[in-house]
Amino acid sequence: MSYKPFDLTGKVALVTGGNRGIGLGMAEAMAQAGADIVIWGTNAERNIEAEGKLLQYGVRVLAQTVDVSDEHAVVQGMNEAVEAMGTVHSVFANAGVGYRSNSFIEMTTETYRKTLAVNLDGVFWTFREACKHMVARAKAGDPGGSIVGIASLAAISGPARNQAYAATKGGVVSMMKSVAVEHARYGIRANAILPGWIATDMTAASQGNQVFTDKVISRVPSRRWGQPEDFGGIAVYLTSDASSYHSGDSFLIDGAYAIF
Numbered sequence: 001m002s003y004k005p006f007d008l009t010g011k012v013a014l015v016t017g018g019n020r021g022i023g024l025g026m027a028e029a030m031a032q033a034g035a036d037i038v039i040w041g042t043n044a045e046r047n048i049e050a051e052g053k054l055l056q057y058g059v060r061v062l063a064q065t066v067d068v069s070d071e072h073a074v075v076q077g078m079n080e081a082v083e084a085m086g087t088v089h090s091v092f093a094n095a096g097v098g099y100r101s102n103s104f105i106e107m108t109t110e111t112y113r114k115t116l117a118v119n120l121d122g123v124f125w126t127f128r129e130a131c132k133h134m135v136a137r138a139k140a141g142d143p144g145g146s147i148v149g150i151a152s153l154a155a156i157s158g159p160a161r162n163q164a165y166a167a168t169k170g171g172v173v174s175m176m177k178s179v180a181v182e183h184a185r186y187g188i189r190a191n192a193i194l195p196g197w198i199a200t201d202m203t204a205a206s207q208g209n210q211v212f213t214d215k216v217i218s219r220v221p222s223r224r225w226g227q228p229e230d231f232g233g234i235a236v237y238l239t240s241d242a243s244s245y246h247s248g249d250s251f252l253i254d255g256a257y258a259i260f
């Protein structure tokens with residue numbers, strides 16, 4: 001007899017920023033485990049490409065053009081997803097942006113606001129609309145649900161020249177804990193994932209930088225960049241019934257970088 005809770009057949013998982021990078025890595029793993037998938041992104045072409053990849057796993061896929069920095073778009077997007085898929089069991093607030101600055105004292109207010117708009121406002125609206133749906137479902141007799149915020153190692157380390165980004169990621173962890181405590185009575189759990197150095201479009205400049213490779217990646221005990229597929233296992237776990245008593249936690253997935 002095999003252990004069944006990791007079978008996601010019948011579950012619906014929504015991933016913001018699911019058309020590439022870490023979001024697509026999580027979405028592909030959950031689709032392979034049998035979950036129907038909803039992805040959000042602002043780029044319609046990338047959405048279509050990712051939708052095609054996910055459909056290969058034989059699950060239902062809905063790709064929506066949703067800008068998470070737009071409250072109305074998030075409200076409408078969540079309503080449309082629930083309408084189309086019947087329900088949503090897990091929601092991964094993963095969409096994120098990072099803007100480099102030469103120093104904190106040169107960091108513009110525009111950069112600060114743009115970072116907060118996606119990484120913090122977007123997570124707030126995504127969490128709130130997901131909870132709205134899950135609480136209503138619980139009150140109708142079907143409790144449960146999994147809320148996941150994709151934060152960063154930057155939430156717990158001191159990333160130089162990255163104060164706006166770090167603030168948003170620390171905020172995601174705090175918001176997650178607050179959501180977890182308030183919604184446990186509905187069977188809803190909330191957790192955060194903190195990726196370390198992951199090879200995606202967001203880190204493209206660093207991947208091509210020899211100084212960065214020598215000074216940072218060579219210090220990662222796992223001796224490599226993390227890959228989007230390294231986030232598949234945690235996504236399947238957090239959507240599955242195997243994690244039904246696991247809430248309020250932060251999962252650091254960084255090849256042991258932070259403890260070295």
Ligand SMILES: NC(=O)c1ccc[n+]([C@@H]2O[C@H](COP(=O)([O-])OP(=O)(O)OC[C@H]3O[C@@H](n4cnc5c(N)ncnc54)[C@H](OP(=O)(O)O)[C@@H]3O)[C@@H](O)[C@H]2O)c1
Pocket residue numbers: 016017018019020021022023040041042043044046047066067068069094095096097098118150151152153154194195196197198199200201202203
């Ligand atoms: N890569 C790393 O080393 C690393 C480390 C720690 C944490 N993280 C976090 O992990 C998450 C995913 O990062 P990644 O590395 O996979 O980045 P990525 O490859 O640049 O992908 C970002 C994703 O977010 C979407 N997105 C951006 N702005 C959006 C908006 N306003 N509304 C909706 N979707 C939006 C993008 O889709 P569109 O282009 O279609 O909008 C894309 O799917 C982010 O929250 C990031 O901060 C990454």
